[in-house]
Amino acid sequence: MGYGELIIRSYDPQYDRTRVEDFERKCEVGPAKRVFLFTDTLGDPICRIRNSPIYKMLVAELGNQLVGVIQGSIKLVTVHKPPNDLAKVGYILGLRVSSLYRRRGIGSSLVIKLEEWFIANDVDYAYMATEKDNKASVKLFVDRLSYVKFQTPTILVNPVSHRMSRISSNVEEAEAIYRKFMSSTEFFPIDIGNILRNKLSLGTWAAYPRGESWSGVPSSWAMLSVWNSGELFKLRLGNAPLSCLMYTKSSRLIEKLVPCVKLPCIPDFFRPFGFYFIYGVYREGPLSGKLVRTLCRFVHNMASKSKDCKVIVTEVGGSDTSRLHIPHWKSLSCPEDLWCIKALKNEKKNSLHELTKTPPTRALFVDPREV
Known part of the structure; x- marks a missing residue:
């Protein structure tokens, strides 16, 4: 026909x-x-x-x-x-x-x-x-x-729980430094200012060791920005192994009944949810890996206050060792996009x-x- x-x-x-x-x-x-x-x-x-x-x-x-x-x-x-x-x-x-x-x-x-x-x-x-x-x-x-x-590239996905993480380093806004340090990276957008000023961009932060000054050149530093993709569209899990569903329900029940047991809890992915996207990850210095992790904890704290955000997604270059310092669940991530x-x-x-x-x-x- x-x-x-x-x-x-x-x-x-x-x-x-x-x-x-x-x-x-x-x-x-x-x-x-x-x-x-x-x-x-x-x-x-x-x-x-x-x-x-x-x-x-x-x-x-x-x-x-x-x-x-x-x-x-x-x-x-x-x-x-x-x-x-x-x-x-x-x-x-x-x-x-x-x-x-x-x-x-x-x-x-x-x-x-x-x-x-x-x-x-x-x-x-x-x-x-x-x-x-x-x-x-x-x-x-x-x-x-x-x-x-x-x-x-590598796509890293980390679920958001509602346990707050401690931030051990200073975190400061760092919007003005992207052109200086990332304009030589592959596929850097010339209109970076439009991205940073967009209402969906929640901010840009830099971290450096306590006791050092950002006005100078810190011995180590890291930066990233956060985009609220959940304001644009939602995701919903349509199919998953039975074991995943059972673990989700049981871990949530255990957390409610025995809060002292720190069992990783999988968010409810079976109803529409939003997510934060970390972009513009950059670091320099021997301690910069730890500072990337600090910034990721900061973003996690932000996300934990949102009722809608269930995961944090980051995409970095396949050869970028920053991926070793970005918290993520292997089962939810994609090692090679x-x-x-x-x-x-x-x-x-x-x-x-x-x-x-x-x-x-x-x-x-x-x-x-x-x-």
């Missing part, structure tokens, strides 16, 4: 909002072998890209049936060896195709159409992120659409090889607007 011609067009909020919301609720996020995460965009399907400088959402239809969606954003970033090298990059996210209509080329058609929009806006490179084990996504982008593996990139201009194709083969810098700036 035919379904008519595939039509790909721009998202129309008046006509598409309800349909896209329903469509997104049925589409899982994350690896099927572990758990399903479902998103609730709180009535705004483009919430994940709305804070980007330039953005677009496309929908795919067969007849009157919505069968796929994709989102994209554009920004100016540093690449390879800044500050001399700047590039306009387009980020691809939110690619969804209805399970009933997969393997019909709808996903590739959506990507190609979004790439055409990138090219029309003078974008140098298109890039996307997926889990390394997501074979379908890797096959689509790498094998069919000529994307090249670029980075393998995968970024893939594609040159959209002929003059950039030669530099793509150099860009992807160059050893990654220690730090990687992950834009919270693209989470």
Whole structure:
């Protein structure tokens, strides 16, 4: 039975909002072998890209049936060896195709159409992120659409309990130092000021040893910023092992009946929840690892006061040893996320090889607007 011609067009909020919301609720996020995460965009399907400088959402239809969606954003970033090298990059996210209509080329058609929009806006490179084990996504982008593996960041997830942690070092705001110390990192956004001033950015903090002065150069220091992703959309666990569910309920019961027993408690992930995203992690000095941990405890204290925040998520470069100092649960984290990139201009194709083969810098700036 035919379904008519595939039509790909721009998202129309008046006509598409309800349909896209329903469509997104049925589409899982994350690896099927572990758990399903479902998103609730709180009535705004483009919430994940709305804070980007330039953005677009496309929908795919067969007849009157919505069968796929994709989102994209554009920004100016540093690449390879800044500050001399700047590039306009387009980020691809939110690619969804209805399970009933997969393997019909709808996903590739959506990507190609979004790439055409990138090219029309003078974008140098298109890039996307997926889990390394997501074979379908890797096959689509790498094998069919000529994307090249670029980075393998680490995503660290730490549940939030309501036990307060002690902060042993000074924590100060440090918004003014990002350009000085992180402008040479890969994919550093030129409009960093817009990110830091955004209402979703809860603040930027730096930590250094007690007794030293920030006005000078501390022997060791660390910094990070926090983004409240829960204000944009919620997550909900849709599938989990029975053992996980039993542990969640039993640990909460034990904590209530015997509070002196410090059994790690898993938050209730089965109802919609928000999360904080830590970004812009940077450190220097022999004690900086401990200071990163101190800052993470500070963020945990912030999150513990929120009724909505259930986890803290951090994404750092795969070679960034800061990951050793960021608290996280291995079972909830992703040790190797995968970024893939594609040159959209002929003059950039030669530099793509150099860009992807160059050893990654220690730090990687992950834009919270693209989470």
